[in-house]
Amino acid sequence: MVHYDATKCHVDAEVIITTAVASTWTVAPALPLQEHRLPLSNLDLLLPPIDVGVFFCYASGNGNDDDVPSALALKAALAKVLVPYYPLAGEVVATAAGEPELLCSGRGVDFTEATAAGAELRQVRLSMPDESADKLVPAKKSGVMSVQFTKFKCGGAVVGCVFDHRVCDAYSFNMFLVAWANAARGGSSSVSPAPSFDRSFLAPRNGISSSVDTLADRLFVPVSRVPPPSTSAAPAAATEAFNRIYHVSAADVAALQAAAGPGRTKLEAFTAHLWQLYAMAADTSDRRPSCRVSMGVVVDGRSRLRPDGAMGAYFGNVLTIPYGILGAGDLRGMALADVAADVHGWVSEAASGERFRGLVEWVEAHRPEPTVARAYLGAGESDSMVCVVSSGMRLPVGEVDFGTGRPAFASYHFPWPGGAGYVMPMPSARAGSGDWVVYVHAAPELVRAMEQEPTVFRAPDGRRIFG
Template sequence: MASWIQELQIPPHLNIPITIDNVTTITPAGPIPAGFGDCLYLSNLDDVIGARVFTPTVYFYASNSFSSDQKPVGKILCDALSGVLVPYYPFSGRLREAQNGKLEVYFGSKQGALIVEAHSEMALSDLGDLTVPNPAWAPLVHRAPDEEPYQVLDMPLVIAQVTTFSCGGFSLGLRICHCLCDGLGAMQFMAAWAATARTGTVVTSPVPCWNREYFRPRNPPMVEFPHIEFMSIDDGSTLTSTIWKAKPVQKCYKVSGEFQAQLKRSAQPLDGGTCTTFDAMAAHVWRSWVKALQVTPCDYKLRLTFSVNARQKLSDPPLKEGFYGNVVCLACVTSTVSQLIEGRLKETTRSVREARLEISEEYVRSTVDYIEVNRPRRLEFGGKLTITQWTRFSMYESADFGWGRPIYAGPIDITPTPQLCVLLPDCDFLLPRTLDLPIGIGEERL
């Protein structure tokens, strides 16, 4: 069984010096249906506190993926982005606060996306293993020198950095504001940008749809569920204090398909219902995490939260094809410490499955209304582990700009907080798909 779970080593002490050569503001290549002073509505799912971030990702391309007779990489990316910003024009705006601190997209004097062109004297081979997310890649993803953490107001909503290396390879570091799109929406935007770069003409399939008014709150709002995923809870256990005192380090594990299949079989609930691989993995990770941290007291109630794509839940009316906004809800499971570490995996898996299935159209509408009434202002970590799943994102397929699929596509830092676990697709798309399990819990293994 040990071979079923492989720890992937993050190269230590890596320093990537870069030189910025050019900074370009990219505006739409043609007319857009928004003029100076116009604004666009953002839904409460777009404007929830957890979406007020930029999601940084990086894409590496080998030197043999680029032909010498092509235009420079930066020129190709700039031209294609300018073209795709016509149908995806909201990405050329800025965020500002409207009434009650709610955000909206505004079109004013500052407009456009940002592309930074840079180079490094290093070769891609000097970066070590390019299959493991590495916080040392941070210089490849642009941040303004005076940029504050979690700043989204008055910022370009797409920030890209293309860095060429001495070997001829290059990277694309990308930050897209989460308020504009969820993971699937970001993949739709990326696919359009990449297809436009490959073909030299604007390609949008499906046609992008804004329509954030679909998620307007009801009048009056009707909060029909307790929404414990948002509740502020004083952590009366040792969990949070242990994590923050332990100076946790980022760890990444490759979990084989054989292990996943075996775990899924052993985790099937006894009630006759079936569980998914995610249900079993989430239950196993949560249980193992709590055991490793030796959380006390045993009667303290912990939370597990994870995002659920609600697109297929919506039917009255259904979402239009091409909608790229946030359509995710947080599912939440609760369990006492003793139930987790002494109970059967089957029971924890059943609880995860039930929380996932509880995300219905009614739950989505209730979430929108809850945010309207309460408008949470901070992320809550008390007694909580959050698992986020990227395995269904077409990270590699969507990033072919004409140079083939990237060597690696994904985040650089998989533990922005030590209470987060990220499930990633395998970077080697030629092999049977597995999951990478990065867990910020120090040296403990699953």
């Protein structure tokens, strides 16, 4: 497979892109809004103040502007869709108790137009988001969401977005993206289904439960109880983490699922494989070979809380993060099927509607103190290794068509400030391929383990994708 050296500035015909800002706008909702405050739900309050990015690349066959979205059309459609999705045009403020909540003010969304005149899309080092996505996804300075539209000299364009995770999860933002694209294609100005901000879905049952869910106590912890970091060798800091984007073929995904055993999902098989890669990485690092590896998975609870589909249009966070911890030596000696069974066990335990209701009440019992997911803290040992997998497989890449066709490539971008690894697979933009694109934020030793294995993780080739 292709191996990239992060110290090199050029690989074959690929270049490190530079962008120049042409103009910056604030796009307000097309209709006026009565200013009001919208409380965050108890499950929103589990999230720290972090931003999540995603970008979509649109290729131009003959350098024709008609082949890619225009900034004018994007802004006009954004103004329309911000009417039903008004929280994205607001800002997060603090309550008297110090908790975050939404001020729905209609301030708008910052929209930047930029150019990458010295490069073509096919030259972008897609595998190196620090050199590419960092230039294509805006850094949010204010508000809930920001957008950057970047034109390339080949005629191609990139639409990059970033949003405040406290306001919504990927499921919610996917709804917005589809509505935005539909508006750009000239679709109805009324969104169907309309997003729901009904916080009663996530209200505690009759106040605080008399017996707070013990699983919630195992999965989350008030910040006051988080142990201080060890003064000895600590896990890799965020500044030391590598950010990568990989392509995974449908054949490799299917092979992993088959090896994981009957009844295992693709994500469970992938998570089990990644968990074992962490164990291999421990052998090549300064950590003890017997160190422990913590692996978490982000689980959506909409269908668990309401199997009748009533939360299908709910906008906000409906997430929990179960995790497991195994010794690196144990992981290396286990069959993939056994590791996948372990993943399935702790994911299933946390994924029921009753567990989500218990988590809502657990948060209520600890408010207003903020909390943190234990999955990000690992085994509590200085040399433990930590990773969380968050599935982006529901991202409707083909539906993010702003009137000029589906994107040629898309990926999440989440170089978050935490010390834990973060891995997010999503469907490839290539229609019907079954391939995955995987965003990775992880310690250097894990990235090396990924790139040294003969299959699964490969660098995406911009020359093949964009021609």
